[in-house]
Amino acid sequence: MTAAARVVARTLPWGGILLAGAAAVLIAAVTRDTAAAALGLQLSGLLLAVMPVLAVEDPAGVTVAALPVRLAVRRLLAVAPVLALSAATWIVLLGRSGVPAAAASTLTLQVVAIALAGMASAALPRVSASAAAAALALAVAGGRLALPAWVLEPRSGDLRGLAVWVALAAAGATGLLWLSRDPAARR
Amino acid sequence: MTLAAVESRCLLRHPLLLAGLALSVVLLLAGARSNGAMQAMLLDGMACFPLAAGVLLAANAGGLRSRRDGTEELFAAMPSPARTRTAAQVLAVGSAVALAVGLVAAAVLAFGAADGLVVSHAGLRHVPAAAELAAGPLAVAVLGVLGVALARWVPSPFVAPPLVVGLLALEVPLDVWGSGAGARWSLPFVNAATSVPGAWVPCEPGDVVARCNLVVGFDVGGMALHLGVLAAAAGLLAFAALRPRGA
Numbered sequence: 001m002t003a004a005a006r007v008v009a010r011t012l013p014w015g016g017i018l019l020a021g022a023a024a025v026l027i028a029a030v031t032r033d034t035a036a037a038a039l040g041l042q043l044s045g046l047l048l049a050v051m052p053v054l055a056v057e058d059p060a061g062v063t064v065a066a067l068p069v070r071l072a073v074r075r076l077l078a079v080a081p082v083l084a085l086s087a088a089t090w091i092v093l094l095g096r097s098g099v100p101a102a103a104a105s106t107l108t109l110q111v112v113a114i115a116l117a118g119m120a121s122a123a124l125p126r127v128s129a130s131a132a133a134a135a136l137a138l139a140v141a142g143g144r145l146a147l148p149a150w151v152l153e154p155r156s157g158d159l160r161g162l163a164v165w166v167a168l169a170a171a172g173a174t175g176l177l178w179l180s181r182d183p184a185a186r187r
Numbered sequence: 188m189t190l191a192a193v194e195s196r197c198l199l200r201h202p203l204l205l206a207g208l209a210l211s212v213v214l215l216l217a218g219a220r221s222n223g224a225m226q227a228m229l230l231d232g233m234a235c236f237p238l239a240a241g242v243l244l245a246a247n248a249g250g251l252r253s254r255r256d257g258t259e260e261l262f263a264a265m266p267s268p269a270r271t272r273t274a275a276q277v278l279a280v281g282s283a284v285a286l287a288v289g290l291v292a293a294a295v296l297a298f299g300a301a302d303g304l305v306v307s308h309a310g311l312r313h314v315p316a317a318a319e320l321a322a323g324p325l326a327v328a329v330l331g332v333l334g335v336a337l338a339r340w341v342p343s344p345f346v347a348p349p350l351v352v353g354l355l356a357l358e359v360p361l362d363v364w365g366s367g368a369g370a371r372w373s374l375p376f377v378n379a380a381t382s383v384p385g386a387w388v389p390c391e392p393g394d395v396v397a398r399c400n401l402v403v404g405f406d407v408g409g410m411a412l413h414l415g416v417l418a419a420a421a422g423l424l425a426f427a428a429l430r431p432r433g434a
Binding site: 013015016017019020023026027030031034035036039040043046047050054128130131133134135136137138139140141142143144145146147148 | 202203206207210211213214217233236237240241244248255343344345346347348349351352353354355356359360363364
């Protein structure tokens with residue numbers, strides 16, 4: 001399994017993953033200790049959520065589908081190292097941001113929900129990970145302006161907003177599990 | 188021109204552009220129920236931000252299409268050079284600009300901006316100038332051409348999404364919150380409203396917190412200069428996109 005993890009890690013799009021991570025750290029650093037700290041942290045979280053989304057796509061998926069290792073395991077091997085990197089970065093950014101605990105919890109819920117929904121989107125047939133990442137960036141960036149404040153504003157503490165993010169996380173997790181079954185099991 | 192028409196159709200049908208347009212319409216509808224300061228900011232170009240982000244991502248995806256589909260070698264064997272296809276993609280951005288013009292026109296009608304928007308609690312009224320109304324569509328052009336140029340010079344699908352997020356991280360504090368900082372003029376979307384010096388607090392124009400929305404005027408001259416900068420940026424980016432690689 002360790003050998004498999006090493007092989008899978010080698011095939012990941014590290015350029016895009018590290019670029020998203022670097023952009024997240026940069027945004028959080030620029031907005032730290034300013035009025036836009038919470039916004040910066042939210043957008044950093046979005047980019048950190050994009051990182052595991054990029055790991056979902058497997059260009060060799062059709063070729064290795066016939067191997068005994070199940071799709072869910074292969075996907076876990078690909079996503080786990082990126083998820084660990086993303087989560088560690090998020091914890092560091094959160095700790096250094098000085099954002100109140102309540103807003104930090106809401107932001108963490110948002111990041112988890114975005115990551116799960118994004119990974120489920122990238123797992124859809126004929127949807128590339130980069131397209132899912134672009135759609136996520138557009139939805140959150142555009143939504144930050146267009147949607148009511150209670151949806152995306154971490155300091156609003158609105159229960160409707162929390163319900164939306166919990167529902168999105170649950171839908172994302174369910175979709176990801178469903179789409180990670182072996183193709184044979186789906187028939 | 189036929190190729191440009193085909194590229195325009197591809198761009199206008201792209202799901203990311205359509206999603207951006209939908210978000211812009213939602214923003215416009217929210218603006219119609221908000222106050223004059225918010226509406227003025229939207230007419231200054233911010234209503235086009237989601238559309239522009241969608242155009243950037245869609246134009247970038249269009250520029251990377253041949254690479255993604257593995258047809259670069261096939262196209263290399265054709266009589267027209269890669270530059271022709273890039274030129275068609277740059278021209279196709281014009282169709283998205285037309286969409287942005289329609290969006291701004293709809294916003295003017297929906298907000299009743301021709302009769303003047305009440306932009307402050309003191310009752311100050313403002314009729315958006317042509318320079319302000321042109322800013323959004325021109326910013327859409329800049330970001331669209333940027334998408335094509337990025338696809339040509341940094342051919343990776345992972346570059347454009349962080350760019351959109353980074354742009355929003357700058358636009359919200361500098362423009363949506365109306366900070367009045369000089370740095371805002373370096374961004375594609377600018378809020379031309381000027382507030383009472385020292386009175387600014389980070390708030391969105393629709394907010395009703397104390398000391399928010401102390402708008403005293405609009406820097407229309409600055410916006411006209413900004414249009415010049417945007418036009419120059421669009422021209423330079425188009426030139427960069429069309430410049431042969433390795434030249």
